[in-house]
Amino acid sequence: MNSKYKPNIIAFLCNWCSYTGADLAGTARMKIPSSIKTIRVMCSGRIDALFVLKAFLKGADGVMMMGCHPGDCHYQKGNYNTRRRYVLLDNLFKTLGLEKKRIGLWWVSASEANRYAKVTNEYTEEIKKLGPNPTSEEIFL
Amino acid sequence: MSHQKKEETIIPEKGTVLSAEKGTKRVILDILKKALAENLFDAVLIPAQVPETEAYSWILLQDESLFEWADPLPPVMTVQGGRALSSFSKNGELEQNIAALLRPCEIRAAIELFKLKQVNLKNITLISLDCPGAMPLSNYMSDPQKTKKDFQHILEKWENSESLRPVCQVCQHFSFIDGTAADLHIGLLGDKNKNITLIPSSPKGKKLLDQLEFGTKDSVEKWKTEKQQLANEKIKRIDAFNREWKKKINQANGFFNEFNPCINCHNCMNVCPMCYCQQCYFDSQAINFKPEAYMQKAEQKGALRFPLNTMLFHIGRMSHMVLSCVSCGACEDACPVSIPVSQLFSMVSDQTQKEFKYTPGMNREDALPLQDFTEQEFCEVEVPDECHEKAPEEAK
Amino acid sequence: MAKAVKIKKKTEEGLHDFLKSLLDKEIIKGVFILKKMDKTGAVSYSLITDPEEFKKAVPLYPYMPVNAGKALANFTLLGKAEQPIAAILRPCEIRAFVELVKRTQGDFENFLIISLTCGGVLTLKTISEPDQDKLISQYWESVKKAEVFEHTREACQFCEHFLPLNADITVAAVGKKDLDEECLLFLNTPKGEKFAQEASGSSVSEEIETEKVQQLKKKREELKEKYVQQTETGETGMKSLVNVFAPCLGCHGCSHVCPICYCTLCEFDSKTLQYNADGLSSDLKRKGGLKVPSGNLLFHLGRMTHMAVSCISCGMCSDVCPVNIPVATVFSKAGKSLQKVFDYFPGKDAEEPVPGGTYKEEEFAEIGEQ
Known part of the structure; x- marks a missing residue:
């Protein structure tokens, strides 16, 4: 894959931690890759498995799920459900032989602007190595 | 819309006859390719074989390289074409100009769905073609190669074959639809396998032929004669077909017994082009009761079948869609x-549609029978004796 | 060793007579059981209340026209049964019912659950075959020998949970050579013991998990490996999934007959996933072509995220598929893997919560911190 390839990554961010963290990263003028397309949800628990699947099957090269660290959820326990949902998706991808790395879960708190910049940059690099998602060109889905 | 039947559209005398030396399918695909290249269309809806598999599905094709997989006449009908068309055109007018190549029963389903506002035909050009029928899907799935070969044989000879689906063997609308349904018809009959005939069936279709520089100068007489011959044969067969089924179901519980093996999967409804409701009444909670009620019902008859309402489902569904049934065979x-x-639905629809003097999917103007009425009609079901004596004015 | 009753009759006959006597004496008010519809092979589940009508019952007929767990939930959706009813279910059907009860779609109360050590069921397609009777007798011969019968459902051929859970009474069938001479009923619960007092047989003590049963279990586990590998999705992933599901008509029959898919309106039948003009344009522009109706894989994978963890591998989905997609094999494979991760056995215990509806704070602690 040539170095100019810019992946298309969808990031679902929870309103109270990850989105605020991303906002802080922006305010602090940290470098966030332009491959990341953020979608804000009120709680990471709102990230339906279908959101992730749909993004993946529509051709997103990577899908990031982000929320508050366990124990810090604004709604007490939403992110525990997110975690199970991610485990479910991860396991399905593994069983079906799909590219596991195309989906991921990261906890990013409101103050962790550094961490937000780090994981988005790292993930973009990782996806670059992986190349485009084959579903983006598959017609018979 | 009016209830009066529109004047019969006469089959045009002139069209284009093209040589099919390269093979019928090839020639059809070349026409579509040309139309796409000249930007007459942005995309084509056409059946295609899924690469590496024996499966067929519909594709909306824009990229010319995909023609490699397209097949204008696959041996089986997978998803009913009307349903495929509806799946992307029901939520409003499309930005693209799309040509849809469908079997006649699929065109008719599309027209019925158009009347029900489930298809938007604004930017869609409907192209029909002579249809030899389709093979039963289960046969194809269990032995694709043999079924393909059998179908190829049928396509060459245009003779009836027992291996076709029963409803296809007696299909009355296998060719040009006498109405305003399609825009262009591709005739494969007439000089079978040597020539194909393009017959415009709407001003849009005629314009298309002009744009493609085919014009409408050739006589379509040969195609018409052969089509008529085939139609005559099919009429004989449908009479026998209806007689046979009537005899079968006139026995005690005959009709019900046919549905005995039903397991309530609702596959028939889910593939039916006319059953477009998002939530079917028969899947809803409207027909759920408490256990005591079920016990009572069981005690009345000695036994109660589960799942419940199997017959209610079939007859109820019939009452919902039978006037629009195009006998495409997808359910079977x-x-x-x-x-x-x-076969059962087709036999019943044949009768009910006659009663309402309605043939579904023939043209875009006829109102759906249940959306329309005249005050004078059907008085024989109320007061049989007085019916014909009473003039409409006196009835007031 | 477990408590049992031995009746000196052909197994199916012994069970039939036992149930009829319960019905005659009005100890139970109805029997939920397979009944012959006519002379052809068609059967359906029926709630039989009349002893006369009960003559048409075929308790161990090797077909599953619908998953009876789903049918029982249909019966008890709006409330519990008020009177005692006996229900003859296969082990996977009990598991399905348990999963539905868990989801408040049914009620266990007042049911006497009778099951059997299950040799599997024949595929629905064989109902219309001319030599169906012969097939059924061959089936019973293979059950006696604890073999895997080739005309049974694929899901049955690799089912290792054919000893019922949550049954009050278990009929011995697999590996029982003298099926045609005696009927052996295992009494698993006090409730089962109470009702079995009406059976005209002698009390014995027998082993339920015989050597033959263990042999079959092993055989089926081996077959499972084989089938799962055949539905190969490991190496090439997406491409092979596309190919496996390529013939799909979108009839959603698999979801309709699935006992776990209980939603009245499925997300995939709803309007949320339909194309509008904008969406169509952008996808078409990007790909140069689209399969329509679209969303085929999204439906199957999405359904998998919804129900695979509770998949009880009954095989209904494969059996109703008009285009022979091995749905059950793929879903069963995904289900087994998920069940291992969440340490969950679907249909074992009605009190145990569904993995998607619960969590433990300390689990999967390393995830999300990388």
């Missing part, structure tokens, strides 16, 4: 327990 193909659903 999808039945996992081999109930002759489409």
Whole structure:
């Protein structure tokens, strides 16, 4: 894959931690890759498995799920459900032989602007190595 | 819309006859390719074989390289074309100009769905073609190679074959639809396998032929004669077909017994082009009761079948869609327990549609029978004796 | 060793007579059981209340026209049964019912659950075959020998949970050579013991998990490996999934007959996933072509995220598929893997919560911190 390839990554961010963290990263003028397309949800628990699947099957090269660290959820326990949902998706991808790395879960708190910049940059690099998602060109889905 | 039947559209005398030396399918695909290249269309809806598999599906094709997989006349009908068209055109007018190549029963389903506002035909050009029928899906799935070969044989000879689906063998609308349904018809009959005939059936279709520089100078007489011959044969067969089924179901519980193996999977409804409701009444909670009520019902008859309401489902569904049934056979193909659903529905629809003097999907103007009435009609079901004596004015 | 009753009759006959006597004496008010519809092979589940009508019952007929767990939930959706009813279910059907009860779609109360050590069921397609009777007798011969019968459902051929859970009474069938001479009923619960007092047989003590049963279990586990590998999705992933599901008509029959898919309106039948003009344009522009109706894989994978963890591998989905997609094999494979991760056995215990509806704070602690 040539170095100019810019992946298309969808990031679902929870309103109270990850989105605020991303906002802080922006305010602090940290470098966030332009491959990341953020979608804000009120709680990471709102990230339906279908959101992730749909993004993946529509051709997103990577899908990031982000929320508050366990124990810090604004709604007490939403992110525990997110975690199970991610485990479910991860396991399905593994069983079906799909590219596991195309989906991921990261906890990013409101103050962790550094961490937000780090994981988005790292993930973009990782996806670059992986190349485009084959579903983006598959017609018979 | 009016209830009066529109004047019969006469089959045009002139069209284009093209040589089919390269093979019928090739020539059809070349026409579409040309139309796409000249930007007459942005995309084509056409059946295609899924690469690396024996499966067929519909594709909306824009990229010319995909023609490699396209097949204008696959041996089986997978998803009913009307349903495929509806799946992307029901939520409003499309930005693209799309040509849809469908079998006649699929065109008719599309027209019925258009009347029900489930298809938007604004930017769609409907192209029909002479249809030899389709093979039963289950046969194809269990032995694709043999079924393909059998179908190829049928396509060459245009003779009836027992291996076709029963409803296809007696299909009355296998060719040009006498109405305003399609825009262009591709005739494969007439000089079989040597020539194909393009017959415009709407101003849009005529314009298309002009744009493609085919014009409408050739006589279509040969195609018409052969089509008529085939139609005559099919009429004989449908009479026998209806007689046979009537005899079968006139026995005690005859009709019900046919549905005995039903397992309530609702596959027939889910593949039916006319059953477009998002939530079917028969899947809803409207027909749920408390256990005591079920016990009572069981005690009345000694036993109560589960799942419940199997017959209510079939007869209820029939009452919902039978006037629009185009006898495409999709229901029978999808039945996992081999109930002759489409044969039964086809036989019933034949009668009910006659009663309402309505043939579904023939033109875009006729109102759906249940959306329309005249005050004078059907008085024989109320007061049989006085019916014909009473003039409409006196009735007031 | 477990408590049992031995009746000196052909197994199916012994069970039939036992149930009829319960019905005659009005100890139970109805029997939920397979009944012959007519002379052809068609059967359906029926709630039989009349002893006369009960003559048409075929308790161990090797077909599953619908998953009876789903049918029982249909019966008890709006409330519990008020009177005692006996229900003859296969082990996977009990598991399905348990999963539905868990989801408040049914009620266990007042049911006497009778099951059997299950040799599997024949595919629905064989109902219309001319030599169906012969097939059924061959089936019973293979059950006696604890073999895997080739005309049974694929899901049955690799089912290792054919000893019922949550049954009050278990009929011995697999590996029982003298099926045609005696009927052996295992009494698993006090409730089962109470009702079995009406059976005209002698009390014995027998082993339920015989050597033959263990042999079959092993055989089926081996077959499972084989089938799962055949539905190969490991190496090439997406491409092979596309190919496996390529013939799909979108009839959603698999979801309709699935006992776990209980939603009245499925997300995939709803309007949320339909194309509008904008969406169509952008996808078409990007790909140069689209399969329509679209969303085929999204439906199957999405359904998998919804129900695979509770998949009880009954095989209904494969059996109703008009285009022979091995749905059950793929879903069963995904289900087994998920069940291992969440340490969950679907249909074992009605009190145990569904993995998607619960969590433990300390689990999967390393995830999300990388």
